[in-house]
Amino acid sequence: MDRVLITGGAGFIGSYLVRAFIEKHPEDIVLNVDKLTYAADLHRLSKVENHPNYRFIQADIASYDDMQGIIDDFAPTLIINVAAESHVDKSIDCISPFLHTNIHGVTNLLNCIADKKDVHFVQVSTDEVYGPNHNNIPFVETDARRPQNPYAATKASAEMIVESFSNTYGIKTTITRGCNTYGTDQHCEKLIPKMIALAKANQSLPIYGDGKQTREWLSVHDHVKAIAFLAKNRQVGTYNIGSGIIRTNMEVVSCILDLCKLSSSGIVHMEDRLGHDRAYGINSQKLRNLGWSSDREFEAELKRIVSIMGA
Ligand SMILES: NC(=O)c1ccc[n+]([C@@H]2O[C@H](COP(=O)([O-])OP(=O)(O)OC[C@H]3O[C@@H](n4cnc5c(N)ncnc54)[C@H](O)[C@@H]3O)[C@@H](O)[C@H]2O)c1
Known part of the structure; x- marks a missing residue:
């Protein structure tokens, strides 16, 4: 205990x-x-x-x-x-x-x-x-x-x-x-909830730089x-x-747009963030080796989040 x-x-x-x-x-x-x-x-x-x-x-x-x-x-x-x-x-x-x-x-x-x-x-x-x-x-x-x-x-x-x-x-x-x-319930300042909320409101989706930054x-x-x-x-x-699931920011946003049945024309490229790290990966x-595993599949989880957020 x-x-x-x-x-x-x-x-x-x-x-x-x-x-x-x-x-x-x-x-x-x-x-x-x-x-x-x-x-x-x-x-x-x-x-x-x-x-x-x-x-x-x-x-x-x-x-x-x-x-x-x-x-x-x-x-x-x-x-x-x-x-x-x-x-x-x-x-x-x-x-x-x-x-x-x-x-x-x-x-x-x-x-x-x-x-x-x-x-x-x-x-x-x-x-x-x-x-x-x-x-x-x-x-x-x-x-x-x-x-x-x-x-x-x-x-x-x-x-x-x-x-x-x-x-x-x-x-x-x-x-x-x-x-x-x-995941669901994340603060709307973070990439995924922010993009879903904007897509849902039919607003443009601002992406830093070329959007090719990769994240795990x-x-x-x-x-x-x-x-x-x-x-x-x-x-x-x-x-x-x-x-081990690595995606570019563009791939993430494109997936959200697909799930919301919207075209990519809403994506707007902004000036890149100062000191923006290009790639992460661990x-x-x-x-x-201790027995932990990650079970959730990224695109399926995104679909679930988009549907919960009502987009
Ligand atoms: N979100 C991510 O992608 C991510 C990835 C890796 C690691 N982390 C780490 O995980 C942790 C949680 O991240 P999150 O996204 O849930 O953060 P979050 O911003 O959603 O939540 C932070 C919480 O800490 C509380 N808090 C802030 N300052 C405090 C203080 N001085 N005293 C007491 N409470 C205080 C806030 O009120 C809030 O409830 C952080 O340490 C972050 O560095 C986050």
Whole structure:
């Protein structure tokens, strides 16, 4: 039985993770700590909000007083830090909230448990810490971090802080590096929900540059299955979480247009994003060797999301 503190549980991935724990680990007590930023939506948790094993506290992971009190009271055996500022475009406009949550917040959580050797800490990170993949050989966990945008730089910094606390204080830690994640209920600032909403409204679909940037696409179901698996098995170390499904942004948007029975004439090419990474791609064999697999098929999932969003 675990007492699981999940931060950022009102966000996209966090809410799936909270629900997965409540459904698949009925012996566990889950505490969701979320600041409720613009990216949060408690409706994502309506199915579990009255569950006896679910609790919620609104708090900022960067507040030492709040988090120390919460951790002392709840006495977690497992902390999964999903909370983050997660949108690359926003990090280019202003890095401050990213420094606050993605670096100070993570450091604060680690400070709160530096003397608690029985707490396992999972840091949910991203494949963006590797930076762009120029030679098409998928990155493995031992490859160097070369983040190229402010969001990725804060996530890479957080990883190094996690590793340093693990080394210095002996905290048991796991770092997960998931690739581009999609699913229903994702914030409308992200590529797939944004494009579906625009297509549904018969508006033009703006694409950065030539749209040939490649991304590896992972269903949120497969992503949270991997995080929960690594956390429950106390797998210390760093793990890529990828599907092997690589698509260009143009392919993704074209698929959405096909599903909405619209022509590609609505696509508008905009000036490319500053510092836009051309390609990502990770090797997830280390995780697959433990028995995890990604089950969801990308185009079938997109079809399901489009139909749920009513396009
Ligand atoms: N979405 C992806 O494609 C993707 C891919 C790989 C990794 N990740 C990582 O997964 C995690 C979750 O991503 P997401 O897309 O679900 O993010 P999201 O933006 O949907 O949700 C983030 C949640 O964190 C909360 N939060 C933000 N700052 C906080 C703070 N200071 N204290 C407490 N709560 C705070 C927000 O209120 C929100 O509920 C992030 O760490 C992100 O780096 C995301």
